[in-house]
Amino acid sequence: QKEVEQDPGPLSVPEGAIVSLNCTYSNSAFQYFMWYRQYSRKGPELLMYTYSSGNKEDGRFTAQVDKSSKYISLFIRDSQPSDSATYLCAPQGGSEKLVFGKGTKLTVNP
Amino acid sequence: GAVVSQHPSRVICKSGTSVKIECRSLDFQATTMFWYRQFPKQSLMLMATSNEGSKATYEQGVEKDKFLINHASLTLSTLTVTSAHPEDSSFYICSARAPGGPEQFFGPGTRLTVL
Numbered sequence: 001q002k003e004v005e006q007d008p009g010p011l012s013v014p015e016g017a018i019v020s021l022n023c024t025y026s027n028s029a030f031q032y033f034m035w036y037r038q039y040s041r042k043g044p045e046l047l048m049y050t051y052s053s054g055n056k057e058d059g060r061f062t063a064q065v066d067k068s069s070k071y072i073s074l075f076i077r078d079s080q081p082s083d084s085a086t087y088l089c090a091p092q093g094g095s096e097k098l099v100f101g102k103g104t105k106l107t108v109n110p
Numbered sequence: 111g112a113v114v115s116q117h118p119s120r121v122i123c124k125s126g127t128s129v130k131i132e133c134r135s136l137d138f139q140a141t142t143m144f145w146y147r148q149f150p151k152q153s154l155m156l157m158a159t160s161n162e163g164s165k166a167t168y169e170q171g172v173e174k175d176k177f178l179i180n181h182a183s184l185t186l187s188t189l190t191v192t193s194a195h196p197e198d199s200s201f202y203i204c205s206a207r208a209p210g211g212p213e214q215f216f217g218p219g220t221r222l223t224v225l
Contacts, residue, residue, distance in 0.1 A: 043216035
């Protein structure tokens with residue numbers, strides 16, 4: 001079993017839709033849960049992160065972590081064409097290392 | 111967010127030559143820097159972790175004599191791909207971790223093509 005599983009998509013939604021992106025993980029030692037956005041041929045950009053279980057909101061983005069089920073989610077409200085990118089979940093444990101999911105490619109259609 | 115730069119953004123070289131890639135944290139001192147490689151349509155794979163003034167720690171399967179890492183200061187790390195071959199062609203990305211938090215900030219990446 002891979003440490004982090006993420007559905008690669010692709011996911012296509014109309015502008016204004018609510019988008020749900022998800023990952024599962026197997027390592028109970030993960031403490032921080034990062035979400036990155038990567039545009040084509042660019043480096044990843046940190047969107048937000050959560051520590052342990054719970055929710056965190058930042059503008060149109062909400063991150064959720066359920067450590068009991070080892071499930072990570074990122075919700076995007078009122079999606080925009082500029083949100084079209086690949087979204088990567090990346091949990092981190094005590095070693096500082098990030099373990100990346102494969103990424104989900106999102107397209108928001110105008 | 112914090113800014114990390116990489117240079118060059120793109121490099122094409124002949125097989126057998128060496129290529130150096132620089133990674134700089136522009137507005138913070140990075141306690142730790144990381145080097146990743148990303149093949150097309152795949153996720154980022156960690157190659158090595160480097161701390162200023164000490165030897166880099168390489169991930170399993172990464173040849174330390176082929177991928178030389180020097181972390182000369184708290185704002186600069188370099189990756190040298192020695193005797194590059196076409197199979198080394200990839201997108202190389204660095205990240206830097208600022209003190210006091212878990213966040214890693216990524217550079218824009220360097221696309222290496224070995225002919």
